Structures are given as C-alpha cells and as structure tokens.
Amino acid sequence: MQPLLEVDHLVKSFTLHLIDGRTITPVRDVNLTVHAGEHLLIYGRSGMGKTSILKCIYRTYIPDAGHIWFSSEQFGRIDLRLAADDVILHLREREIGFCSQFLRVLPRVSALDTICEPLYRQGMDRATARHIGQEWLERLGIARSLWPASPVTFSGGEQQRINLGRAFIARPRLLLLDEPTASLDEGTKRIVIEMIQAAQHDGTAIISVSHDLAGLGAYADRKWTFNE
Numbered sequence: 001m002q003p004l005l006e007v008d009h010l011v012k013s014f015t016l017h018l019i020d021g022r023t024i025t026p027v028r029d030v031n032l033t034v035h036a037g038e039h040l041l042i043y044g045r046s047g048m049g050k051t052s053i054l055k056c057i058y059r060t061y062i063p064d065a066g067h068i069w070f071s072s073e074q075f076g077r078i079d080l081r082l083a084a085d086d087v088i089l090h091l092r093e094r095e096i097g098f099c100s101q102f103l104r105v106l107p108r109v110s111a112l113d114t115i116c117e118p119l120y121r122q123g124m125d126r127a128t129a130r131h132i133g134q135e136w137l138e139r140l141g142i143a144r145s146l147w148p149a150s151p152v153t154f155s156g157g158e159q160q161r162i163n164l165g166r167a168f169i170a171r172p173r174l175l176l177l178d179e180p181t182a183s184l185d186e187g188t189k190r191i192v193i194e195m196i197q198a199a200q201h202d203g204t205a206i207i208s209v210s211h212d213l214a215g216l217g218a219y220a221d222r223k224w225t226f227n228e
C-alpha cells in the first residue's frame with residue numbers, strides 16, 4: 001500500500017539575522033513515511049528540528065529541498081513543498097490538521113465557537129457544528145460553565161484540550177500533533193490517547209512529536225528519530 005505521506009530527503013535551514021547571519025540546518029535529509037491509520041511518533045533532543053518537520057509538512061515553513069508527497073483525496077499525489085497556496089489552504093480545511101503546542105485564539109470568541117471554527121470554515125451550518133462542538137467539549141472534560149467563555153483565560157491544560165479538539169473535530173486524513181500530551185494530567189492524557197486511537201480507527205494517519213515515550217510512545221505504531 002502506498003503511504004499517505006512520504007517525506008523524501010527534506011532539508012530546512014534558518015538564517016539567524018538577529019544574531020550573526022549564521023545559517024543553521026536542523027532538518028537535514030529527513031526521510032519518513034506514514035500510512036493511513038498509522039501513528040508515527042517523532043522524538044529527539046530539544047532543538048533537533050522536530051517541530052520544524054511538522055511545520056514543513058503543514059507548509060508553515062517552506063522547505064529548502066526535498067519532497068513531501070501527499071496522497072490527496074482532492075488533488076491526487078502532490079508535493080506539498082511545491083503545491084500552490086490555494087491548494088494548501090484547501091488541504092488545511094479538509095485533509096491535513098495541525099495542533100501546535102500553543103493555542104492562539106481570538107479574544108471574545110467563546111470556547112464553543114473556537115472549537116467549532118474548523119467546521120464553520122468547511123461550510124457546515126452553525127447548529128450542526130455547535131452540536132458536534134458540544135460533544136467534543138464534553139468528551140474533553142471542559143466544564144459546561146466555561147463553554148461561553150473565551151479560552152484566553154483558560155488554564156494551560158484547558159487551552160491544550162481546546163487546541164486538540166479543534167484539530168480532531170475537522171476529521172483530517174493526516175493529523176500533525178506537536179506535544180499533544182505535554183501539559184495534561186494522567187486522566188486527560190488517557191482521553192487524548194483514546195481520541196488518537198479512534199481517529200486511527202477511522203483511517204487518519206497521525207504524526208506526533210513527543211518526549212513522552214513511556215506514555216504516548218507506548219501507543220505509537222512506529223517511532224522515528226534523527227541520525228546523530
């Protein structure tokens with residue numbers, strides 16, 4: 001079976017303009033694959049380039065070299081490195097999700113609308129989206145009293161749960177998760193692991209970045225790290 005995603009000789013460097021103009025290349029000839037329904041966990045020392053790999057796949061960063069082959073439902077097999085911006089936007093709405101370590105939210109938008117936002121963008125009517133959003137807030141253990149409030153004032157763990165909910169609710173075919181269990185207590189971590197397993201069961205491919213090899217790592221199908 002062809003992989004859903006194939007990262008082929010990926011290179012990403014950064015020029016440190018604010019220091020001395022030096023160039024660093026944390027992502028150096030990276031090769032990895034993930035199949036539908038599979039969970040690949042990326043681990044390694046801090047600053048090695050794990051998040052940068054996810055950001056290249058999501059095209060937040062434009063890679064310097066290599067290919068990122070994605071088998072899209074809409075566009076067929078395409079190279080995410082070279083795809084047009086409107087193609088990338090469509091894929092982000094429908095096929096590829098990214099949950100960063102940090103929640104960025106608009107003030108004055110409720111937790112419910114924040115979690116529903118990916119469904120609104122897909123064109124779902126607000127009543128249906130809100131029904132689904134409430135189910136996710138419930139599942140994530142967010143107290144009902146917080147649903148009308150803006151997540152700006154939420155605790156780190158509550159914000160992380162909203163962030164994860166936003167990524168899962170859109171049911172992407174590929175889900176990129178940056179430290180998904182980092183600021184969560186054991187009970188919530190368990191819920192997130194179950195969400196990952198349920199998504200895999202539906203055919204979603206997961207790439208997670210995590211230092212939690214004993215926890216999350218025990219549930220990954222494969223693990224990948226850098227050649228040092």
Ligand SMILES: Nc1ncnc2c1ncn2[C@@H]1O[C@H](COP(=O)(O)OP(=O)(O)OP(=O)(O)O)[C@@H](O)[C@H]1O
Nearest residue numbers: 014015016026044045046047048049050051052053
């Ligand atoms: N936009 C950027 N501009 C300049 N340097 C960057 C940028 N993004 C990442 N870097 C640098 O690239 C290196 C890799 O960063 P990255 O965040 O990918 O590491 P990481 O392995 O995910 O680290 P951690 O485990 O601490 O989250 C770091 O030295 C970082 O400072």
